[in-house]
Amino acid sequence: SAVISQKPSRDICQRGTSLTIQCQVDSQVTMMFWYRQQPGQSLTLIATANQGSEATYESGFVIDKFPISRPNLTFSTLTVSNMSPEDSSIYLCSVSDRGRTEAFFGQGTRLTVV
Amino acid sequence: SQQGEEDPQALSIQEGENATMNCSYKTSINNLQWYRQNSGRGLVHLILIRSNEREKHSGRLRVTLDTSKKSSSLLITASRAADTASYFCATDASGGYNKLIFGAGTRLAVHP
Numbered sequence: 001s002a003v004i005s006q007k008p009s010r011d012i013c014q015r016g017t018s019l020t021i022q023c024q025v026d027s028q029v030t031m032m033f034w035y036r037q038q039p040g041q042s043l044t045l046i047a048t049a050n051q052g053s054e055a056t057y058e059s060g061f062v063i064d065k066f067p068i069s070r071p072n073l074t075f076s077t078l079t080v081s082n083m084s085p086e087d088s089s090i091y092l093c094s095v096s097d098r099g100r101t102e103a104f105f106g107q108g109t110r111l112t113v114v
Numbered sequence: 115s116q117q118g119e120e121d122p123q124a125l126s127i128q129e130g131e132n133a134t135m136n137c138s139y140k141t142s143i144n145n146l147q148w149y150r151q152n153s154g155r156g157l158v159h160l161i162l163i164r165s166n167e168r169e170k171h172s173g174r175l176r177v178t179l180d181t182s183k184k185s186s187s188l189l190i191t192a193s194r195a196a197d198t199a200s201y202f203c204a205t206d207a208s209g210g211y212n213k214l215i216f217g218a219g220t221r222l223a224v225h226p
Contacts, residue, residue, distance in 0.1 A: 031208075031213065033214075042202060042218050042219045043157075043214075044216075045214070092156065094212070096211055098211050099210060101159075102159035102212065103157075103212035105156040105157040105158075
C-alpha cells in the first residue's frame with residue numbers, strides 16, 4: 001500500500017489568486033494522477049503527472065490553468081491558477097504502479113473560491 | 115470524461131437491509147473497480163473484478179460483471195450505518211496503471 005499526504009486539506013481563496021496543492025507519497029510510485037470532484041459530482045481526471053517532463057492533460061484541462069510539477073517519484077504539486085468560484089471543488093491526487101490492483105488516494109483538498 | 119452512469123444516484127435504507135448499486139460503462143475493459151468515499155474525502159478501494167470474471171465476493175460485498183451489457187453491480191449485504199458513503203465504479207483507461215475513469219456514483223444512506 002501507499003500512504004499519501006495531501007496539503008492543504010482545505011482552503012478558502014479569493015478569486016483571481018492561485019493555490020498550490022501538494023501530494024507526498026511514502027514510497028516511489030510510477031504513476032501520479034490529479035482529479036477534480038465538483039460539488040455533488042463524481043471524480044474527473046485532470047492530468048497525469050509525469051516525472052521529469054510535462055504533465056499529460058485530459059480534454060478540457062490546460063496547463064495554464066492547472067500547472068503540475070513532479071520533480072521526483074514521491075512528490076507532485078497541482079496549482080489552480082487565476083481562480084474563480086467555478087473552481088470550488090475537491091482536488092485529489094492518486095498514485096499507482098503497473099500491475100497494481102488498486103489506486104491509492106490522498107484525503108483531498110477542499111477548495112472554496114469566494 | 116466519465117465512463118458511464120450509475121443508478122440509483124441515491125439510496126436510503128435501514129440497517130440490516132441489502133443495498134444494490136449498478137454501474138454501466140462505455141468502452142471495453144480489462145477490469146472494473148469499486149471505490150468508497152466517506153463525506154467527500156479520499157477514496158478507498160473495495161474490490162476489483164476482471165473482465166473474465168462474472169462474480170466476486172469480499173466479506174459483505176458481492177460484485178457482478180456483465181461485459182455483454184457493459185454493466186456491473188455492487189451488493190452490500192446486511193448493511194450497517196457505517197456503510198453510509200458514496201460508492202463509485204471505475205475503469206482503467208491506461209492498461210494497468212490505474213488511470214481511472216469514474217462513474218457518476220451512488221450516495222448510500224443507511225439509517226439505524
